[in-house]
Amino acid sequence: MTLPTLDARLGAVLDLIRADTHADIGTDHARLPVRLVREGRVSRCVAVELNPGPLALARRMVARARLSEQIDVRQGDGFAPLLAGEVQSASVTGMGAYTICGILERAGEKLPPALVLQPNDSPLWLRTWARARGYHLRSERLLPGHWTYPVLRLERAEGEDPAYAALPEAAALRYGPLLLREGPPLLLERVRADIARLTPVAAPGREAWDELAAAREALAWVEGR
Template identity: 60%
Template sequence: MSPVLDARLEAAFGLIAAPGGAVHADIGSDHARLPIALVRRGDVRACLIVEKTAGPCEVARREVRRAGLTERIEVRLGDGFSPIFPQEVHSASLTGLGARTILGILNRAGSALPAQLVLQPNDTTGQLRAWASSHGYHLTDERLAPGFWTYTVLKLERSSGSDPAYQGLPEDVAQAWGPHLLRRQDPLLLAQLRAQHARLTEVTPHGRAAVRRDLELIERTLRLWA
């Protein structure tokens, strides 16, 4: 029986594709829920779990043993991609971490970075989209998931040339909120923008210049849907 995934992990699950039964890496897996679901009802042949400290590492190993999947899921102790060899995995996910933490892991990964990445930060996503554009990855899909707050899940795939996802959209707006979400007029994004607009409108008269810039960006975004 597969573990029950919350909305954000279910969204990540839906974006992970491993053609030919490839190997997927989950960096910072918590209780191994996503890897267990991937090998039981996904396309992946096997998973690698990487945990930075001994406690979470043992928790993940225990959950893998309970699931009877020790032959298909391996748990390694290490920082980010450091325990993974180049080309060892086809794809990787980083979920439930802050965007800065994810960026640090990606920037330290070197040749271990796979061709496909699924990222779910717990805060802003604009800097991850910008990282993809400057590191040879295209943003091929993105989804929003409800939870404690609205989570964004990004799918990046290594590709050359400019990213077609951004064509015809203001770059700053698209990087802030997501070109696929904007084109789909995602209802969760619209609700999020309206809520932020209402909050920032109240504080703008007393706010800093950065607050006014944020409000102006939201207003330009909402005008795209007018």
């Protein structure tokens, strides 16, 4: 079987996963688990899908790839089909950041030590959640597509996350501390677009005012590196 193709965002997710046992939450067609096993990035994968249609497609994909012994497709909501400690890492992709936060919150003791997350909107909620729940940001990327897709790798660790040290907090949470330090062109494009969008509507006391301040802080930091 030809390996299933992945778009840029899932390709970045793939690159950030390496574990013995991994769970892909909301796996859809199970393209990511098949690639993970075929490329030797994981030994075993649990593919979780709630909706019956995609679940059936995922099972067919795994069967065609002859990987039923290594990829266990389970129906369920979020981490519910998993046992505590069953996997060393998990991915949650293609959803809004608020939805992903809800999935992580409900997981409880089933949360693994490593997470790779790809929200379809601002990852501010996820960075805030990670800092409050003892996960440190180890890697983050920004990919082009229908909109800019952030991809984050988080790992459980003690203490304050060093990724945020010496950075303006609001800018780092909104745009990503590692991305601010790196300053990729796509990030600069996004920050400048935010400034242009927010400037006409920002006023003291409005949410846009704080967002504009964070965008200006981010631009100043990147340009002053």
